[in-house]
Amino acid sequence: MTNEQLVRQYYDGDDAALEKLYHKNIGLIRGIAKEAAAEFNCLIMEQHHPNQCSAYTKTILDDLCGEGAVELLTRIQSREYDESRAVLTTYLYPHLKGRMTRWLEQNLGCMALSKDEMAAVRQAQRLYHVAWKDTGEIAEELGIPEACVSRYVRYNTHFLGVHDLVPEGYDGDPYERLMPGMLSVSAEQAVYRKVCIELLRELFDTLPKKDRDILGKTCGVFGYPEATLKEIGMYHMMKESAVEKAKSRAVEKLRESYPGSILQVWRTVHRMMRRPIPPPEDAVARER
Numbered sequence: 001m002t003n004e005q006l007v008r009q010y011y012d013g014d015d016a017a018l019e020k021l022y023h024k025n026i027g028l029i030r031g032i033a034k035e036a037a038a039e040f041n042c043l044i045m046e047q048h049h050p051n052q053c054s055a056y057t058k059t060i061l062d063d064l065c066g067e068g069a070v071e072l073l074t075r076i077q078s079r080e081y082d083e084s085r086a087v088l089t090t091y092l093y094p095h096l097k098g099r100m101t102r103w104l105e106q107n108l109g110c111m112a113l114s115k116d117e118m119a120a121v122r123q124a125q126r127l128y129h130v131a132w133k134d135t136g137e138i139a140e141e142l143g144i145p146e147a148c149v150s151r152y153v154r155y156n157t158h159f160l161g162v163h164d165l166v167p168e169g170y171d172g173d174p175y176e177r178l179m180p181g182m183l184s185v186s187a188e189q190a191v192y193r194k195v196c197i198e199l200l201r202e203l204f205d206t207l208p209k210k211d212r213d214i215l216g217k218t219c220g221v222f223g224y225p226e227a228t229l230k231e232i233g234m235y236h237m238m239k240e241s242a243v244e245k246a247k248s249r250a251v252e253k254l255r256e257s258y259p260g261s262i263l264q265v266w267r268t269v270h271r272m273m274r275r276p277i278p279p280p281e282d283a284v285a286r287e288r
Contacts, residue, residue, distance in 0.1 A: 003088035007081060018076060025072060026065075028089055029096060033064035036100040063107075064100045071099040085237055094230035101228075105151060120144065124152040147229070199263035203254055210236065211250040218247050 003024060009017035037043045037060055044054040053061065072092060075081060081091050123142060127133045128149075135153065139146040201222055204212060213224065214236070220226025229240040238246070258264055 004083045007076065007083065007088060010076060011079060018073065021076060022069060022072060025089070025092070028092070029065050029068035029072065030061065032093065032096050033061050033068060033100060036064060036097060036104060037061060039101075040104045042104070064103065067099050067103045068096045071096050080235070086234070091234060094228060094234045098228040098231045102226075120148075121152045124149050128153045195266060196263065199261070199266055200254075203257050203261060203263060206257060207250055207253055211246070211253065214243060214246045215250040218243070 001020075003021060006017045006021045006024065010021065034043060037057065042057060042060045044057045046052045046054050075092060075095055081088065085091070120142065124138050127138045127141065128135070133141070135146050135149040138153075139149045142149070204215070204222055207215065212222075214232055216222050216224030217227040217232050218229070227235075229243045232238070233240050233243045236243070
């Protein structure tokens with residue numbers, strides 16, 4: 001029985017078909033797991049048995065296969081798959097690969113990188129977390145694709161030192177940057193940001209459904225699970241380049257709707273309230 005037939009059975013109410021579908025695609029899951037592990041330099045073979053994976057690699061592959069199994073079941077249970085658009089394995093591949101890649105980024109991250117790549121991660125995260133630059137600006141400054149920047153800033157770099165968070169040219173005590181007053185935000189700032197996000201959500205909700213889906217998934221915001229360009233492209237039957245262009249158009253629509261919006265008014269009022277109030281002219285004259 002084909003994958004597509006099993007999906008139809010499950011859609012018709014046969015829950016047992018889901019388990020059959022999983023067992024039928026264990027080979028697919030493991031193949032994608034090996035591919036993902038190889039990209040992170042984790043596919044290591046036994047020294048004296050070149051056809052056998054090392055114990056370390058087996059552990060990684062088991063974890064990746066677990067992630068792949070969860071993603072497969074989640075995708076089928078969501079009933080988003082439409083066999084008229086693609087065969088099941090073609091539909092599943094980017095979703096499984098994307099989930100495994102994110103697991104590797106979060107759990108291995110920089111440990112699988114070369115020295116040069118590690119330096120790029122440090123630089124990208126410094127620009128993102130300290131200089132508050134967006135991924136597009138960082139990509140232009142470092143001369144690397146924006147997709148790489150997005151991946152670098154997601155890496156789990158908890159083992160980086162405090163000096164990695166200090167901007168170039170900073171000659172003060174780096175540990176001062178860990179003081180609560182410098183890393184935390186005030187109650188006023190927290191409220192300001194919260195209101196900005198809520199008002200931005202109102203602008204976001206005015207976008208067409210497809211634009212919301214593409215922009216929401218590429219950024220992982222407003223309740224949309226973060227997804228790769230491949231995953232989004234597969235869902236909408238679009239090339240990755242077309243997804244990127246669609247995201248840019250959606251962002252441009254937000255920019256166009258910003259002037260005159262409540263969000264702009266809120267930000268303007270907030271800036272005006274924070275400006276120091278100049279003394280009255282007669283008070284200035286008396287001081288003279």
